[in-house]
Amino acid sequence: MRIVCVGGGPGGLYFALLMKKADPRHQITVIERNRSDDTFGFGVVFSDATMAAVAGADSDTYGEIAHHLVHWDDIEVNYRGERIVSSGHGFSGMSRHTLLRVLQEQACGAGVEVRFEREVTSLDVCAAADVVVASDGANSAMRRLLEGRIRTTMDVRANRFVWLGTTKPFPAFTFYFKQTEHGLWRVHAYQYEPGRSTFIVECREETWKAAGMDHGSEQETAAFLEHLFAEELDGHPLSVNRSIWRQFPTIRTEPWWTGNVVLLGDAAHTAHFSVGSGTRMAMEDAVALRDALVEHVSPASPSPAPDAIASALRTYELRRRPPVESLQRAAQASLHWFEDTERYMSLDPLQFTFTLLTRSLRITHEDLRVRDPRFLARVDEWVAREAERQVGVPNARTLRVTPPPMFTPFRLRDLVLTNRVVVSPMCQYVAEDGTVGEWHLVHLGSRAMGGAGLVMAEMTDVSREARISPWCAGLYQPEHAARWKQIVDFVHRETPAAIGVQLGHAGRKGATQRLWEGDNEPLPHGGWPLMSASPIPYFPDRSPVPREMTEADMSCVVADFARASELARDAGFDLLEIHMAHGYLLASFISPLTNTRTDEYGGALANRMRFPLMVFDACREVWPDGRPMSARISAVDWMPGGMEPEDAVEVARLLEAHGCDIVDVSAGQTVPDQRPAYGRLFQTPFADRIRHEVGIATMALGNISSYMDVNTIIAAGRADLCVLARAHLFDPYWTRHAAWMLGYPLPWPDPYKSVERYTPRFEFRFSGDKS
Ligand SMILES: Cc1cc2nc3c(=O)[nH]c(=O)nc-3n(C[C@H](O)[C@H](O)[C@H](O)COP(=O)(O)OP(=O)(O)OC[C@H]3O[C@@H](n4cnc5c(N)ncnc54)[C@H](O)[C@@H]3O)c2cc1C
Ligand SMILES: Cc1cc2nc3c(=O)[nH]c(=O)nc-3n(C[C@H](O)[C@H](O)[C@H](O)COP(=O)(O)O)c2cc1C
Numbered sequence: 001m002r003i004v005c006v007g008g009g010p011g012g013l014y015f016a017l018l019m020k021k022a023d024p025r026h027q028i029t030v031i032e033r034n035r036s037d038d039t040f041g042f043g044v045v046f047s048d049a050t051m052a053a054v055a056g057a058d059s060d061t062y063g064e065i066a067h068h069l070v071h072w073d074d075i076e077v078n079y080r081g082e083r084i085v086s087s088g089h090g091f092s093g094m095s096r097h098t099l100l101r102v103l104q105e106q107a108c109g110a111g112v113e114v115r116f117e118r119e120v121t122s123l124d125v126c127a128a129a130d131v132v133v134a135s136d137g138a139n140s141a142m143r144r145l146l147e148g149r150i151r152t153t154m155d156v157r158a159n160r161f162v163w164l165g166t167t168k169p170f171p172a173f174t175f176y177f178k179q180t181e182h183g184l185w186r187v188h189a190y191q192y193e194p195g196r197s198t199f200i201v202e203c204r205e206e207t208w209k210a211a212g213m214d215h216g217s218e219q220e221t222a223a224f225l226e227h228l229f230a231e232e233l234d235g236h237p238l239s240v241n242r243s244i245w246r247q248f249p250t251i252r253t254e255p256w257w258t259g260n261v262v263l264l265g266d267a268a269h270t271a272h273f274s275v276g277s278g279t280r281m282a283m284e285d286a287v288a289l290r291d292a293l294v295e296h297v298s299p300a301s302p303s304p305a306p307d308a309i310a311s312a313l314r315t316y317e318l319r320r321r322p323p324v325e326s327l328q329r330a331a332q333a334s335l336h337w338f339e340d341t342e343r344y345m346s347l348d349p350l351q352f353t354f355t356l357l358t359r360s361l362r363i364t365h366e367d368l369r370v371r372d373p374r375f376l377a378r379v380d381e382w383v384a385r386e387a388e389r390q391v392g393v394p395n396a397r398t399l400r401v402t403p404p405p406m407f408t409p410f411r412l413r414d415l416v417l418t419n420r421v422v423v424s425p426m427c428q429y430v431a432e433d434g435t436v437g438e439w440h441l442v443h444l445g446s447r448a449m450g451g452a453g454l455v456m457a458e459m460t461d462v463s464r465e466a467r468i469s470p471w472c473a474g475l476y477q478p479e480h481a482a483r484w485k486q487i488v489d490f491v492h493r494e495t496p497a498a499i500g501v502q503l504g505h506a507g508r509k510g511a512t513q514r515l516w517e518g519d520n521e522p523l524p525h526g527g528w529p530l531m532s533a534s535p536i537p538y539f540p541d542r543s544p545v546p547r548e549m550t551e552a553d554m555s556c557v558v559a560d561f562a563r564a565s566e567l568a569r570d571a572g573f574d575l576l577e578i579h580m581a582h583g584y585l586l587a588s589f590i591s592p593l594t595n596t597r598t599d600e601y602g603g604a605l606a607n608r609m610r611f612p613l614m615v616f617d618a619c620r621e622v623w624p625d626g627r628p629m630s631a632r633i634s635a636v637d638w639m640p641g642g643m644e645p646e647d648a649v650e651v652a653r654l655l656e657a658h659g660c661d662i663v664d665v666s667a668g669q670t671v672p673d674q675r676p677a678y679g680r681l682f683q684t685p686f687a688d689r690i691r692h693e694v695g696i697a698t699m700a701l702g703n704i705s706s707y708m709d710v711n712t713i714i715a716a717g718r719a720d721l722c723v724l725a726r727a728h729l730f731d732p733y734w735t736r737h738a739a740w741m742l743g744y745p746l747p748w749p750d751p752y753k754s755v756e757r758y759t760p761r762f763e764f765r766f767s768g769d770k771s
Pocket of ligand 1: 045267
C-alpha cells in the first residue's frame with residue numbers, strides 16, 4: 001500500500017511506524033513542514049493507562065519512550081495559601097521534543113520516509129497514494145481543503161493561555177490559583193524531564209487585558225509571569241518557545257474520512273489541555289487506524305481496492321468516535337471548570353481540591369477512595385462536619401462511622417432530611433379524577449422504605465383543567481387531601497423519609513395521553529380547553545391552540561395553587577414544590593419561546609417571572625413557615641432564543657428573594673424540537689452554577705444513576721440534594737443498595753431486620769443491546 005501522512009506530529013509519525021511494522025512492504029511517506037528538530041511547546045503528559053496501551057501496540061517504541069518518562073503520583077493544589085496533596089494518580093511526563101525524536105528515529109529505522117520542510121498545500125498528494133492520513137494538527141490544511149466533504153465545528157474558548165517552560169522540577173502535577181488585582185490566574189505545571197517543567201498559565205480575557213497581556217510580546221509575557229509567580233518558581237526562570245497567548249479551540253469533525261483521506265489526531269478532534277489527552281488521543285487513533293487497515297486490506301495486494309480502504313476507514317471511525325467523544329465531553333467539563341474557577345474561590349481548600357479532581361466527571365468519589373483513601377477520608381469527614389453544622393446539631397451522628405457524603409443530613413427550615421437522595425416526582429397516570437389510590441401508596445411507600453431521604457409525589461394538579469391527562473393526581477377536592485394523607489402518614493409512621501408534593505398546572509401541555517401511549521400527544525377525544533402564556537400550541541401540527549391567559553385567568557390559577565397548598569398542608573406533606581419547569585403553565589411564562597406577550601407578563605425576564613412569582617407567593621403565604629418550599633425550573637430550553645443558564649441564575653435569584661428554600665434544577669421539555677446535550681449528569685452543571693452564583697441550595701437531577709456520582713456531587717458542593725427518577729423506578733431500594741455497596745450500616749425497618757445478617761448475591765448479567 002502507498003500511504004502518505006501529512007504532518008509529522010506524534011499522530012502521523014506513530015501511525016506511520018506502526019503501519020510499516022505491520023507490513024514492511026507498505027510504502028509510507030510522512031510529509032512535515034517543519035525541520036526535524038523544530039517543535040512547539042515543552043512537555044506532554046500521559047496517564048499510566050495510555051502508556052499501557054502504547055506498550056500493547058508496539059513494545060519497541062514503548063521501550064524507547066518509557067526510558068524518557070518522568071513519573072509522578074501526586075496532584076498538588078495551591079489555593080488561598082494552602083497546599084493540598086492528593087496521591088495515587090499515576091501520570092508520566094515527557095518532553096514533546098524527545099517524543100518526536102524517538103518517533104522519528106523509530107519510523108526511519110523501520111523504513112518510513114520522512115520528508116521535512118515540505119508543506120502540503122493541495123490535494124494533489126492524494127492522487128499517488130492509496131491512503132492519505134491528514135495528521136496535520138488542529139489547524140489542518142487538509143481539513144480545509146476538504147471543506148464541503150468534511151464538516152468542522154470549532155468552538156473557540158474564551159480563556160487565554162500560554163505554554164511556557166521552567167527549570168523548576170515540580171515533584172507533582174501542580175496547580176496554582178493566584179488572585180491579583182488583575183484577576184485570577186491558574187497555573188498547570190508538571191515536570192517532563194529532570195529539571196524541566198511545563199508551566200501553562202491560564203486566565204479570563206478580562207484578567208489578560210487588565211494585565212496588559214493583550215499587547216505583550218513573548219518576552220514581556222515571560223517577564224511579567226516570572227515576576228507574578230516569583231515565589232512559586234523559587235527563582236527559576238520561565239522560558240519561551242512560540243509562547244504566544246492562545247484561546248483553546250475544541251474541534252469536532254464529521255465524517256473523519258472521505259475518499260482515501262482520513263483525519264487523525266488534532267486534525268479530527270481536540271480536547272482541552274487540562275485533561276492532558278491530545279497526544280494520547282492522536283496515538284490511540286494511530287493504533288486504531290493501523291488495526292482497521294490490517295483487518296480490511298489484504299497485505300498481498302500492492303494496490304488495494306477502494307472498497308477495502310473505505311471499509312477500513314469506516315471501521316476506524318466507528319471504533320474511535322465513541323471514546324473520542326466521551327473524552328471530549330470530559331475535556332469540555334474540565335475546561336468549563338477552569339473558565340469558571342472564580343466561582344469556586346470561596347470554597348474550603350479541601351472541597352476546592354475535590355471539585356478540581358472530579359471536574360471532568362471521569363474521576364468520582366469512589367475512584368479517589370481507591371487512589372488516595374486518606375485524602376478521601378479527610379473530605380468525607382469535612383463534609384460530615386459541615387452537614388452537622390448546617391443541620392445545627394454538632395456530633396449528631398447516630399452511627400459511629402463517618403458517613404459517605406450522600407448519607408449526611410440536610411436541613412431546610414424545620415425539616416431535617418436524613419440523607420441527600422431524593423425520589424424525583426414521577427407522574428403515574430393511574431389516579432381517578434385526581435384521587436390517588438393503592439398504586440400510589442405502594443409506589444411512594446416502597447420508595448420511602450427504600451431509604452431515600454425525601455420522596456416526592458408526582459406532579460399533582462391544582463384543578464381539573466390543570467391536569468396533564470385524565471389520569472393525573474390532583475389536590476383540588478378535600479377528598480384528594482384525605483387520600484394523600486394516608487400515604488403521607490404511612491411514610492411518616494413507617495420510615496425516616498420525608499415526603500413532598502409537586503404542585504403544577506399543565507398549561508398548553510394539558511389534555512394529553514398517558515406517557516406510554518404517546519408522550520405529550522393530545523387526547524383523541526375528551527380533551528378540555530387549554531390556556532398558556534401565549535396562544536402557541538405545543539405540537540404546531542396537532543396540539544390544540546391554548547388561549548392566552550387573561551388577568552382573570554391568572555387570579556383563578558393563583559387561587560387554585562393557594563387552595564392546593566392548603567390541602568397539601570392538611571395532608572401533612574413536608575415540602576411543597578411548585579412546578580415551573582418542562583413547558584407547563586408557569587414555565588410557559590418564563591421561557592421566551594412560549595411567552596410572546598406584550599403586557600407586563602411578557603418581555604424581560606423580570607416580567608415573565610411576574611405570574612410564576614405571584615403563584616409562588618400565594619402558596620408561601622398559606623404554607624407553614626417551618627416547612628420548606630422548592631421550585632423546579634428548566635435551566636435551559638436547549639433551543640436558540642430560549643432560556644440559557646445565565647437566565648436560570650436570575651430565575652433562582654428571584655425565587656430566593658420570594659422565600660424559596662431550594663431550587664430543583666431540571667432542563668428542557670419546553671418545545672418539542674429541543675436539542676438537548678444528553679449525557680451522564682448533563683444537567684448538574686446548572687445546579688452547580690445556581691448554587692454558587694446565587695447562594696441558594698439546589699437539587700441536581702438528570703441522568704444521575706450511581707452512588708459514586710451522588711457522593712461526588714454532594715462532596716464537591718455541586719448540589720445539596722440529588723434527585724433520581726428512572727433509577728428509582730428500576731430499583732425502589734436504590735439508597736439501601738447504595739448503602740450496602742458503600743458498607744454504610746443504614747438501619748433496616750424492624751420487620752426486615754433479618755437482612756442485616758444476610759449477604760445478598762447480586763448477579764447483574766447484562767444481555768442485549770441497551771444503548
Ligand atoms: C498548551 C498546550 C498543552 C498541551 N499539553 C498536552 C499534554 O500535556 N499532553 C498531551 O497529550 N497533549 C497536550 N497538548 C496537545 C498536543 O500537543 C496535541 O494534541 C498533539 O500534539 C496532537 O498530535 P497530532 O499529531 O495530531 O498534531 P500535532 O502535534 O499538532 O502535529 C501536526 C504536525 O503537522 C505539521 N503540519 C501542519 N500542517 C502541515 C502541512 N500543511 N504540511 C505538512 N505538515 C504540516 C505540523 O508542523 C505538526 O508537526 C497540548 C496542547 C497545547 C496547545
Ligand atoms: C415516568 C416519569 C414520570 C415523570 N413525571 C414527572 C413529574 O411528575 N414531574 C416532574 O417534574 N418530572 C417528571 N418526570 C421527570 C423526572 O422527574 C426527571 O426529571 C427525569 O426523568 C430525569 O431524571 P432521571 O434521569 O433520573 O430519570 C418524570 C419522569 C418519568 C420517567
